[in-house]
Amino acid sequence: MSDVTPAQAPRFEPLPADFSGAPAAAEESVLALWRSEDTFAAVQRARSGGEAFVFWEGPPTANGKPGIHHVLARTLKDTVCRWQSMLGKRVERKAGWDTHGLPVELEVEKQLKISGKPQIEAYGVAQFNAKCRESVWTYKDEWERLSERIGYWLDYANPYVTYDATYVDSVWYVLARMHRANLVYRGKKVLPFCGRCGTGLSSHELGQPGVYKDIPDPSVYVRFVLAEQAGPERESLLAWTTTPWTLPSNVALAVHPEREYVRARVALPVPKGAAKGSAGHEILWVAAERAKAALGEHEELGRKRGSELVGTAYVPVFDVAVPEVEPGAWKPDAAGSFKVYGAEYVTVEDGTGIVHQAPSYGADDWEVARRNRLVVRQAVGAEGRLLCDIAGAPEGAKFGPAVRGTFFKDADKALAKDLKNRGLMFKDSEETHSYPHCWRCSTPLFYYAAPAWFVRTTALKERMLEQNRRIRWVPGEVGSARFGEWLENNVDWNISRDRYWGTPLPFWTCGSCEHERAVEGAGELARLSGKLPEGFDFHKPSVDTVTLPCEKCGGTMRRTNAVLDCWFDSGAMPYAQHGFPHVAGSAEKLRDQFPASYICEGLDQTRGWFYTLHAIGAFMTLEHPELGAGPAYSTCLVNGLVLDKDGVKMSKRLGNIVNPWEAIAKHGVDAVRWYLVGSAAPWLPKRFDPAALADVQRGLFGTLANSYRFFQEYARIDRFDPADVRIPLVAARPEIDRWLVSRTQSLVADVRRRFTDYDLAGGARAIETFVVDELSNWYIRRNRRRFWKGESGADKLAAFATLHGALRAVSLLMAPLAPFTAELLWRRLEPGRGSVHAQLAPVADERLLAPELERGVEVVQRVVTMGRALREKVGHKVRQPLRALHVRSSDTSAL
Ligand SMILES: [Zn+2]
Ligand SMILES: [Zn+2]
Structure with a gap:
């Protein structure tokens, strides 16, 4: 750090000339200073004996570029870490990289122009993995460069990397311990x-x-013809499905045992112009509640309970040899196939109350099959393609056949057509459904x-629920609602x-x-x-x-x-980042750095990193009681989406993605940080509006720069020295000085409380109001003459000292959120004292508080504001004198 002593350092240097116009250049000069002084390392050294405030970096993947939402998340992380460091805490800030998993493989597949597992095997797994290892660092420089530019201080020299041998070694330990505790099992x-x-x-x-996207799905009502016909009219059970591709794998039908089912007579469809019923009738079974909706006009012939239908045999809809698989958990009995079974999960909310069963393709179906020892047929294999020929496409059809190799979704039309041709389709349509897609490759x-x-x-589960109650979620409802419900429904x-x-x-x-x-x-x-x-x-x-x-x-x-699952990798980072327990010293390190005091990521991580940290933590704290009985992290701050200025989600397709570099170059990163954090609570979705960002830059940063310029110009002329013994004590200064001193101390107390309490937006707003409304528009505007006047004396010294104190406090308080501006100001206000980030946060001096004075000025300010509004209303110019102004108040103490 600088070895210039306070006495030698030039005081009250002007701000860089282009600070207001092009703050980015001034910020670059701060970066250069930090680089040459290695300020981050110096601050870390200075806090090395402090109490630990444990921060964990949720590891990003460096095979995608960072965006503006990363700037938000990283600013929130950085602000809290800087603040805690200013409270004297030791905040280790280890970088981390998430390097495994499907996203990486997909990138490499694209790069190599191959797709799918057979092609990877043909390419060679060793070479493929070597490519993956390289590919994860594609945008590492970009990430590091952006992190440095936005002032996100992180120890990039010593990161944890999830593919490192020591990391994997540690993850193995966690898994093996879980296995030993009988928490790991193999199943289908x-x-x-x-x-x-x-x-x-x-x-x-x-x-x-x-994951869920609306797509058109077929909706088909299929006749399952009874094996034993009672009369001359064909009798069938009617089942509804939106996945015709599962029908070849059908082995059973399920009904609700307690529900009533009707035996209904329905007219067969007739050619145009022919009389209704002239083509004859058929008999269909459906749940009583669904008869009208599913069948339309019908004649009820009788009723049975679902339990009475159990055991009824029907003819398979596709007479094709479909591969069977060994379920593992039971020995299947072929005699049970193609019959009706009772199942409580069947509802009568939609469809027919009769559900076709393909155990391989539905969790409920699987359960029915397990209980009844059914055969498991698989017409569709792991690649999502048909394993056998089922139906060809008719000549001239716009769709393909349903044959071996057809993708399951593409088989629906041919199957439906085939059922129609064979008279098994009662009716069909297309409906839009929310359908799950692969979160990485978008395949259905x-x-x-x-x-x-x-x-x-x-x-x-109980332990996770109990530990969750001890986490401080910001905002609280994420923990009680979103995360709590997620844990309640744990699978x-x-x-x-x-x-x-x-x-x-x-x-x-x-x-x-x-x-x-x-x-x-x-x-x-x-x-x-x-x-x-x-x-x-x-x-x-x-x-x-x-x-x-x-x-x-x-x-x-x-x-x-x-x-x-690579989410397990990142969830194991509390242990694996130290190589616990295999690396020497890792046990001590883990105990020092567990649990996390603070983590901060996007809302979507409630089902991602927040969950995996929590689940693994619930186990590891059992396994290692020395880690305490609490959750893996104590405070979790959640941040929301960054939307475009119209509130629309940013996407490549819409071309509304904000490039963080452009925003930074134009407005400076401090304004971007301030705007992102100060404009709304972090967890609310944020609109990124360049006009509002420009307002922050002009409003707060422009005003602050002007205030400092005003101060430094006169302070230099007068060679003001804040240590001058002739400066009057606060109590001896004019009322307006005592007011600003009191307001400064109140601000210190307020911001200190808010920042410590994770109310970063509230802290930011308090600073902004103080700088713009009180320091500049009220104090400086009313006291200009005291700085201008020729003679120096007690009054002038009082004004200098008062303003200097306020600017000094502002530079310290804003340091966590606007680290560049704070540094520029601090080094000018307090030269020779090193970085603002190495300072301790100010503590309010209660002896200087004058609450009544503050209240009094507030009333005057309110009157002035009302007066201005009145003038505007009646069209009086601001400078036009008034004969009288009457103020009425119900609060006599205000007058
Ligand atoms: Zn053996
Ligand atoms: Zn996929």
């Missing part, structure tokens, strides 16, 4: 599945924004029974992904006896396997070459093929 589960990516998605991935998802690994988070976490670039699951299973074992880290793996291969890498395919002898039967144990 019906999951939302992406055929393109070839992997299941967890429920929190399904909660990502943009489908539910699919796939093998998967799970963490039994449901076993931790087990599917942690496996059948992909390539990720933390490999550390689970080895025996080929002979199915014995399972989890490995805690590379050390244990070496011990168990005898020796790790030369150049061992945790990643695929290297890790898959390591086999272990089975301790139960002597057979060979191989690693399960899957990699880990």
Whole structure:
């Protein structure tokens, strides 16, 4: 830091000439100063003995460019960290990078112009993963450059990287401990599945924004003809579905056992002009409540309870040999196929109250199949494509056939047409539905029974709920409503992904006896396997070459093929960033840096990082009681979306994306920071309006610069020295000085309380009001003459000292939010004292508070404002003198 002593330093230097016009240039000069002084490191050193305020950086992926919303999130993080540092706390600010997962693989697939798993395998997994490892750093420089430019102080020299060996080693430890605690299990589960990516998605991935899109879906009513016909008119059960592609995999129908079903006689459709009923009639079964809506005009012949229909056999709608799969959890009995079963989940809200069952493609269907030991047919495989030929497309049709290889969504039309041709379609239409798509590649998802690994988070539910009550959410309702409800409805976490670039699951299973074992880290793996291969890498395919002898039967144990959900990586960062427990000293480090005092990310992370940190924390605090019984983080500040100026979500398609660099170049980053944080509570959606941003720049920053200019011009002429012993004590200064001193102290108390309380917008507004309305428009405007006058003396010294004190306090208070301007001001007001960011936050001197004086001036200000408004109303010019002004008040103390 600067070694200039206060006595030698030139005092009250002018601001850079272009400060108001082009603040970006002045800010660049501050960056250069910080770089040359290594100010960040110096501040960190100065606080090294302080009490820890623990901040965790939610790791971004550097394979996409940072946008304006990142500026908001990073400003919120930075402001709180700077503030806590000014309170004397030690705030370690370790950078982090999220480097694994599907997003990275997708980028590389695009780069290599390949798509899907077979092509990746053909390219070679080792080379593919090497490309992934490179690709994650595509925009690293851009991220670091933007972070530096916006003043986000972060330790980029020593980041945690989720693909690093020490990191993976640590994640293995967490997983192995969970496995040992019987919280990890292998099962087949019906999951939302992406055929393109070839992997299941967890429920929190399904909660990502943009997953549900409105698309037209077929809506079909299909006749399931009874195997035993009672009379001459054809009798069928009528079922409704929006997924015709699941019909070839049908094995059963479900009815609600307690509901009433009607046997209805319906006229068959007739050619145009023919008499109704002339084509004959048919008999259909539907739930009583649905008869009118589903059938229209009908004659009720009788009723039965759902339970009485159970066991009724019907003819399969597609007479095709569909592949069957082993469900694992039960031994299927083919005799149970194509019959009616009772199921409580069936509703009569829509459709017919009769639900077609394809166990492989629905969680409820799977449950019905499990209970009744049904066969599981899979006409659609993991890639989302038909595994067998079912129906051709008629000649001249605008749609393709439903044959082996057809994408499931593309098969619907041919299947519907086929049912129509065979007289099995009662009616069909198209309806718009909200349908889930892959959050990364936008392919329509489908539910699919796939093998998967799970963490039994449901076993931790009560603990997660209890720990959540101890988190301070800002705003509170995110914790009680959004996050609390999410935890209430917790389902087990599917942690496996059948992909390539990720933390490999550390689970080895025996080929002979199915014995399972989890490995805690590379050390244990070496011990168990005898020796790790030369150049061992945790990643695929290297890790898959390591086999272990089975301790139960002597057979060979191989690693399960899957990699880990990358959300688990980031959720394990509290431990893995230190390499806990394998790295020397990591246990002490973890204890010092756990739990987090503060984290801050977007609202969408309630189902992302906030959740995975919380879930893993609920387990790790059980496993390691030395970490305390509380949640992984104590305070969570949530930030909302940044919209364009009309309140529309920014998107490439609409071309309304704000380039952060352009906004910064035009207005300076302090104005951008101030505008983003000060304009509304962080969690509310924000409109990014360049006009309003320009107002902040002119209003607050322009006014502040003018106030300083006014002060410094006269202070230099008069060689004002704030340490001058002749400066009158505050009590001896004129009333208006005592008022500004009191207001300054009140501001200090107010901002201190608000910033500490995470009310950053409130703190920002308090500073802004003070600078514009009180310091500039009231105090300076009314006291100009005292600075102008020729003779120096007590009164002038009092005015200088009062104004200097106010500017000094403002520069300190605004430092967390406007770090550049604060630095420019501070170094001029208090030269030789180093960076404003190394200072301690001011504390209000209560002896200087004069509440009655403040109240009195407030009344006068109100009268002036009202007076101005009246003049405007009646058309009096501001400078035109008035004969009299009468003020009436119900508050006598105000007068
Ligand atoms: Zn996908
Ligand atoms: Zn074995």
